[in-house]
Amino acid sequence: MIHINEEEQSFHLTNGKVSYVFRVMERTGILEQLYCGPAISDYESFTFLIEREIRPGNNLYMGSSLMSLEHIKQEYPVFGTTDFRYPALEIQYPTGDLISHFRYVGYRIEKGKTVTGALPGTFGNEEDVETLIVCLKDDYADLELELHYAIYANYPIITRQQKIINKDTQTVSIKRFASFSLDLPNENYDWVHLDGAWARENHLSRSSIQKGIQNISSTRGHSSHMHNPFFAVCSPQTCENSG
Known part of the structure; x- marks a missing residue:
């Protein structure tokens, strides 16, 4: 279910129901998302999915x-580093600097999935995942x-999980560490979330996604x-029946 093009350094996860494609960008070593959606063929090259538009300013390289x-x-x-949206990861170094650059160094594949840590999680055996x-x-650093x-x-399911490992002798401060980040191809979406009160939990709330920040949170601990x-x-x- 995991297809890797070593020459182009692209990754395609697919099970005939869903596909997720990303690659390692040239020069930067940053991972670029190419596709997320219904299953597609495993092409010899996914370069046709790369999207670029000329931007006169705010470029990483002169x-x-x-x-x-x-x-x-x-x-x-x-x-x-030319991306001023809210990041998935934000680290403060001992010097006070907040700029990071995480560069691709390799990969590995494991059969199955276990739950690690105290939080709930999905799992499966070697035949399932x-x-x-x-x-x-x-x-x-x-x-x-x-x-x-x-x-x-x-199942048409791909799960994401992140892990950061500090091999340095210095302590860093993690300001933000998101579960994942996903860019969507257009602006026409609704989002559904659940609110309520004691003995009447999980009421459905639905509204269109607007420009700017939408947030759900709890200050109760x-x-x-x-x-x-x-x-x-x-x-x-x-x-309830389609979509």
């Missing part, structure tokens, strides 16, 4: 008009970032009955 990270779909964006672990290394992608054989830590993004036509 002389290039195609390297504005703010306009490139990234697997796990960090703060700064394959897990791709992509390893990234920070340019500015001895930090490693592992991105875990688990794909299930019998746990998720509680007030706001469940769940949301779904769907097309406006999605209903």
Whole structure:
């Protein structure tokens, strides 16, 4: 279920129901998302999915008009370096600096998936699940970032999980560490989330996604009955039977 093009350094996760494709960008070593959706064929090359638009300013490299990270779909964006959207990962170093650059160094594949840590999680045996672990290394400290992608054989499901490893002697402060980051191909989506109160939990709330930040949270110290830590993004036509 995990197909890897070593020459182009692209990754395709598919089980005949769903496909997820990303690659390692040239020069930067940053992971670029190419496709997420219904299953597609495993092409010899996925370069036809690369999206670029000339940007006169805000480019990572001098002389290039195609390297504005703010306009490139990234697997796990960090703060700064021409991307000024809210990042998935933000680290403060002992010097106070907040700029990171996590560069691809390798991968490994594991059969099955187990639950690690105290939080709930999905799991499966070796026949049900394959897990791709992509390893990234920070340019500015001895930090490693592992991105875990688990794909299930019998369901249109891919799960994401991140792990950061500090091999340095210095302590760093993690300001933000998101479960995942996903760029969607258009602006026409609804989002569904659950709120409520004691003895009447999980009421359905649905509205269109607007420009800017939409947020669900709880200040009670746990998720509680007030706001469940769940949301779904769907097309406006999605209903109980289709979508």
